[in-house]
Amino acid sequence: MTAPHTRTLGRSTVPVTALTLGTAALGNLFTAITDDQAAATVEAAWTAGIRSFDTAPHYGLGLSERRLGRALAGRPRTDYTLSSKVGRILVPHDRPGEDDLAHGFAVxxxxxxxxxxxxxxxxxxxxxxxxxxxxDRLDVALLHDPDDHAEAAFHQAYPALERLRAEGVVGAIGAGMNQTDMLTRFVTDTDVDVVLLAGRHTLLDHSGLTGLLPAAHERGVSVLAGGVFNSGLLADPGPGARYDYAPAPPHVLSRAMRLRAVVERHGVPLRAAALHYPPAHPAVAGVLIGARSPEEVEDAVAVMRRPVPAAVWDDLKGEGLLPAWAPTP
Structure with missing residues (x-):
């Protein structure tokens, strides 16, 4: 990272670094990690220059937020940007012995x-x-997965976020989803500052290019690109790899293997190309990475710093693996 803050979100004054640490793993996504490992992961991100952090109540039923808050405690509040999400209220219940693995979290x-x-x-x-x-405040508040709640999201939740932004409770507002259609509507029909697009602007999934990203660029709305490894497939394609949180279908796995073959011909790891590709679009303010250990943070930062030759993008387009008109670094 060359500077602590690199872009601001939309027309707000909220800054983000080129990489944002997503903290679902701090909420024990799929498997548990210790409090010490969670703290060390945040520390590694801070040491590497990452100053943007994203969390949500959904992640581990609040565990991610608690761990992230403890890890950032004592650091100057103006030195980092923190986003969380709304849409799910956590209601206590007394059912001893149950776990949350049905929702993906080992808590x-x-x-x-x-x-x-x-x-x-x-x-x-x-x-x-x-x-x-x-x-005492959030920098960014995002509507979280309002797919099945469009009416309430646009007519109740969004106006509430607008008021909170006007009151200074939050600095920037937006929505985070795994689909492009509703996010495009937020971009065109509201005054959001940012949208978090997960898994739809990657080397494998180009659906964000045709509607959402051009609209965001035209309207001056920032996009944070999440899920750039498509649940791990673009980090390490092979048998058993996951795509969109499920085992990768054979045709998707085959395409990922082709991507890796092209990129590695140039001596570049596929995960480097996967990280470098999304921010080439002018609407993208940064990339969100998930990590559950200091080593994963350090690897992401290292490959983000690694140059990717222009010939990589030429070859990917030449073999039909990227649209010919896709912006590339």
Missing amino acids: PAGHTRVWDFTADGVRRSIEHSLIRLGL
Whole structure:
């Protein structure tokens, strides 16, 4: 990283670094990690110059927020940008012995997630997040996966976020999703600052290029590109690799193997190309990476710093693996 802050989100004054640390893994995504490992992961990101961090109540039923808050405690509040999400309220329940693995997190199921995109739900969600984080404000608040709640998201939750931004409770607002259609609507029909697009602007999935990213660029809305490894397939394609949180279908695995073959002909690891590709689009303000260990953070930073020859992109386009008109570094 060459500078602590590299871009601002939309028309806000909220800065982000080229890499944002996504902290689902701090909430024990799929498998548990220790408190010490979570703290060391955040420390490694900080040492590498990462100053943007993303979390959500959904991640480990609040565990990610608590761990991230503890790891950042004592650091100057103006030195980092923190985003969390709204849309799921955590309601305590007493069901001893249950776990949350059905939702992907290796934590005790001490709470139930309740979808709530009402204005009151937005405010309560942020209040609860601030308590877990030990902070008095969020830099960014995102509507989290409102796919099945469009009416409430646009007519109740979004106006609530607008008011909170005007009050200074949050600095920037937006939405985070795994699809492009509704995010495009947020870009064109509202005054969001940023959208977090997961898995739809990658070497494997180009769906973000045709509607969302051009609209965001035209409207001055920033895009954070998440899921750039498509659940790990682009980090290490091979038998058993996952794509969009499930085992990769044979045709997708085959395409990933072709991508790797082209990129490695130039002596570049595939994960380097996967990290370098998304921010080439002018709408993209940064890339969000997930990590569960200091080693994963250090690897991501190292490959982000590694140059990718222009011939890589020429060859990928020449073999039909990238659209000919896709912006590349």
